[in-house]
Amino acid sequence: MATGLAAAASVLPSQVFASLTNDIRPYSIDVPEEQLADLRARIAATRWPDRETVADGSQGPRLDEFQSLVRHWGTDYDWRKVEARLNSLPMFMTEIDDIDIHFIHARSKHENALPVIITHGWPGSIIEQLKIIGPLTDPESHGGNASDAFHVVISSMPGFGFSGKPSGRGWNPDRIARAWAQLMNRLGYERYVAQGGDWGSPVSSAMARQAAPGLLGIHINLPASVPSEVASVLAVGGPAPVGLTEMEHAAFASIETFFKKYRAYGLVMGTRSQTIGYALADSPVGLAAWIYDYNNGEPGRLLDRDDVLDDITLYWLTNTATSAARIYWETAGQSVILSAAQKTSEISLPVSITVFPGEVYRAPETWARRSYRNLIHFSEAERGGHFAAWEQPDLFSRELRAAFRSLR
Template identity: 70%
Template sequence: MSARSLTRREILVATAAAGAVGLLPGTLNAAATSSSIRPFTVNIPLEEIDELRRRIMATRWPDQETVADRSQGVQLARLQEIVRYWGTKYDWRKAEARLNALPQFMTEIDGIDIHFLHIRSKHTNALPLIMTHGWPGSVFELLQTVGPLTDPTQHGGRPEDAFDLVLPSMPGYGFSGKPRGVGWNPDRIASAWAELMQRLGYDHYVAQGGDWGAPVSSAMARQAPTGLLGIHINLPATIPADVAAVLAAGGPAPASLTEKEAVAFGSLETFYKNYRAYAAMMGTRPQAIGYALTDSPAGLAGWMYDYNNGEPERLLSKDEMLDDVTLYWLTNSATSAARLYWETMGQSVLLAPAQKTSDISLPVAISVFPEEVYRAPETWARRAYRNLIYFNEANKGGHFAAWEEPELFSAELRAAFRSLRPGH
C-alpha cells in the first residue's frame, strides 16, 4: 500500500481525469488542497500474500465439535472448506482492484491517518453522505451501494435521489491508522467524521451507519456539528431502560409488551445468550484474543465467520466474506479493531454508552431488516428518538444490509433522506 502527498496542480489534474469517468475526488477547501489529503492506492506486496497462503496451509486444526449443530461455534468441516478455498483459489488482487477502481485518500485527523473513499455523483445537487461500517466489517461491506447511491437513474431511482459518498475506515480498521492511546470511542470517531466532511468542503450532509456505524452516526447526531442534517441507522438503540433492566436480570418478557415488542425481546434474549460473548471478550481482553487472531489465519476466519449466526454463509459468497477477512489479516487489524469494544467497556453496539438517544434532536431515520440480530419495533423507536422522520421494515436483508441487499438498502436511504434534501 502506498500514499504520497500531491501538489495543488496534481490534485487539479487528478480531479479532471477522474471527472472523465464520473468519479470526481471532490471539491477541496483551502486547507485540504495542501498535503493534508493524499491519494491512496492499495498495493500489497506479493510476499505478504504468499506468507498468508503458507500459514493457511500450515493450519493446526482442533478436534471436531461434539454436537451436530452450530451451538459450539462454526463447525470444523465447514471452516476447513472455507479455509482450503482461501489458500488455493481465492484471489486478493481482485479485491484490491475493486478498491483501486474508486478514488481513495488518506488524511490525518486528531493525530491518526484516516483512509476513506470519496465518490461524487455525476448528478447535480447530490446529497453528501458519510457511511460508517461495523465489526467484523469494513468498507468492503459498502462498495456495492456505490452505484445505486451515486447513479440512481441506473438503479431504479431519480437524478434527485443521488448522493456523493464518503466511506471512511474507522481508526484501527483496514487501512486507517491504529490508535496508540486510549479514547477512540464512537464519540471521538464522530468528531473525526465531522472534521473530515468539513475538510472536504461540505456545508451540509447526512450520515448513516449499521453495527458500530449506528453508535458513531448517533454520536454525530448528538454532537450536531454544523452541516449535519440528519442520520439513518439500521441497528438503532431503541431498548427502553426498563426492558434492558429485565434483560440484564435474566427475567421473562414483561406481560405489557405488544406482539412485536415481545418478538424483539426474544431476539435480544437470543443475542445476549449466544453472541454477547464476542463483545464481552473483545471488550475486556482485546489484547489476549488478538494474539490468536493475529497469528492464525484460520483462527481469524473462524472468529469472523461465526459471528451473527452464520450470516456470511446465508447471504454472502465465499469471496465476499474472504475479501473482508483478508483485509483484516493483511492490515494486521484484528486487535486494533477489537479495542473499540474495550473503549465502550465491553458493551455491544445495542447498549453502547455513545447511544444516548434522549440527547438527539436532529432528524433520525430507521430501517429494520428481517434477519437483523435485533428487530427494533416502531413503538420503541419512537420512544427513543424524539425526531423520528422515517421508519420502515424491509422485506429482506440482515445485519450487514448494505452488503447483502445493496439495491434495497440504497432504496431505503433514498426514501429516508428525501425530506432532508435542501429545497425539498
Template identity: 70%
Template structure:
C-alpha cells in the same frame, strides 16, 4: 504526519497515487491551511510475498478436534471452516478484492493525529446530497461498495437524479487501511468528531450520515453533537432498547410484562443473542489484547472468529469471495487487535447497548430501516420512545445485519426515501 500502520516493507510499496481523474473529483475540496489538513490520493498494492506468507500459514493450520454436537451450538463446525480455509488458501484471489478498492477514488488525511483512509465518490448529478456512511465490526469499507453505483448514479439503478448522493466511506480508526490509535479514547464520540472534520475538510456545508453496527453509534454520536451542516442520520441498528428491557436482558430475566407482540418478538431475539452470541463482544471488550494474539497469529482463527458472527451464516447472503475480501483485509493490515479495542473503549458493551445511550439528546432528524434478519427487529413503538424526531421508519422484507452488503439495491432505495425530505428544495 503520521504514517499508516503497516509493515515497513508495505509502506515502501503502497503508493499514494491518484486514480485517473481522482484529483478532479476533489476540485475545490482540498484545503491548503497546513500539512495536517492535506488530502492525499491513495492506492493499495500489497506485496506478493505477504500474500504468499498468508497461504503458507493457512496450509500449516493446526486444527482442533471436531465438535461433539451436530449443530453450531459450540461454534462454527470444523468441516465448514476447513472448506472455507481451504478455498482461501488455494483458490481465493486477493488481487480481485484489491482491484475493487482501487477502482474507486481513495484518499488519506490526518485527523486528530491519526491517518484516516476513505473512499470519496462524487455523483455526476450537481445537486447530489453528500452522505458519509460508517461500517462496523467485523466489516470494513468492503461492505459498502455495492451501494456506490445505486447511490451516486440512481438513474442507472431505477431511481431519479434528484435522489443522488456524493459518497464518503471512511475506514474506522484501527480498521483496515486507517491508522491504528496508539493511545486510548477512540470511542464513537471521538470518531464522530473526526467524521465531522472530514466532511468539513471536503468542503461539504450540508450533509447526512448513515451507519449500521458500530456505524449506528458513530452516526448517533454525530447527531448528538450536531456539527454544523449535519442535516440528519439514517441507522439500521437503532438504539431503541428501553432501559427497563435492557436491565432485564442484562440480568437474564424473563420478558417484562405489558409488551405487545412485536416487542415480545424483539425481546426473544435479543435474549437469544445475549445468551448465545454475545461472548465475542464480552471478550473483545475486556481482553482485546489477549484475543488479539490468537487472531493475529492464525489466519484460520481469524476467519473462524469473524465468520461465527451474525449467527455463523454470512454465506446466506454473501459469496465466499466477498466474505474473504473482508477477512483478508483484516489479516493483511493486522487489524484484529486494533479493531477489537473499540469494544474495550465502550467498557465491554455490545453494539446494542452502546447504541442505547443518550438518544434523548438527539434533536436532529432520525430515519430507521428495520431489516428482518438483523440481530433484532426494532419495534416502531420502541423507536418512537427513543427518538423524538423520528422522520422515517420502515420495515423491509429481506436483509440482515450487513444490509448494504447483502441487499444493496433495497438498502439504497431506503436511503433515497429516508433522506428525501432533508434535501434542499429543487
C-alpha cells in the same frame, strides 16, 4: 501498501482533484506478493481442532463447513480482484486528531447530490459498502431518479482497515463522530447526512447528538432502541416485562437469544482485547473463525464466500484484528442497541430507521419512537440482515433515498 500520487491519479475522477488540498492525499493499495504467499503458507500449515460433538453449529462453525471455506481461501481465492476494485475508486488519506483516516470519496455526476458519510462496524470494513456506491451516486442506472443522488464518503474507522491505529486511549464513538464531522468539513460539505449500522449506528448517533455543523440528519439500521426496563431484565435474566406487544415480545426473545449465544464476543473484546489479539494476529484461520461465526453465521447464509474472504483478508493484511477489537474496550463492551447507553434522548436532529428481518433483533416501531423523539422515517425491509448494505445493496440504497428525501 500505499503507492504514489501518479499511480493514484489514474483512477481518480477529475472533479475529485478539484477538492484536494495538502491535507488530503490520494491513496492506493499494492500488497506485496510476499504477504499473500505468507498468508497461503500459514493457511496450509493450520493445526485443526477436533470435530464438534454436536450435529449443529451450537459449538461454533462446523469443521467440514469451515475447512471448505479455508481450503478455498488458501488455494483459489484472489485478493488482487478486490484490491483492483478498491483502487478503481477514489481513495484518500487525511490526518485528523493525530491519526491517519482512510476513506473513499465517490462524487456523483449530479452536482446537487446530497453528501452522505457512511460508517461500517465490526467485524465489517469498507468492503461492506462497496456495492452501494453505484446505486447511490448514479441512481438513474439503478432504478432511481437523479434527484436522489448522493456524494458518498465511506471511512475506515480508526484501527480498522487502512486507517491508522490509535496509540492511546479515547477513540470511542463520540471521538470518531467528531473526526467524521471534521472530515466532512475538510471536504467542503456544508450540508450532509450520516448513515451507519453496527458500530456505525452509535457513531452516526453521536454525530447527531453532538449536532455536528452541517449535519441534517441520520439513518441507522441497528437502532439503539431497547428501553431501560427491558435492558434491565436482559442484564440479569428472567421473563420479559409485562405489557409488551407481540412484536416487542419477539424483539425481546431475539435479543435474549443473541445475548446468550454471542454477547461473549463483545465481553471478551471489551475486557481482553489484547489477549484475543495475540491469537487473531498470528493465525489467519483463527481470525477467520472469529469473524465468520459472528451473528449466527450470517456471512455463510447471505453473502458470497469471496465477499466474506475479502473482508477477512483485509483484516489479516492490515493486522487490525487487535486494534479493531479495542472499540469494544473503549466502550467497556456496551451493547450498541441499548438506548440509555447511546443517550438517544439527547438527539434532536431528524433520525431515519430501517429494520432488516435478519438483524440481531427487529426493532419495534414503538421502541424506536420512544428512543428517538424526531423519528422522520421508519421502514421494515422485506430482505436483508446485519450487513444490509453488503447483502441487499439495491434495497438498502432505496431505503437511503427514501430516508433522506425530505431533508434535501
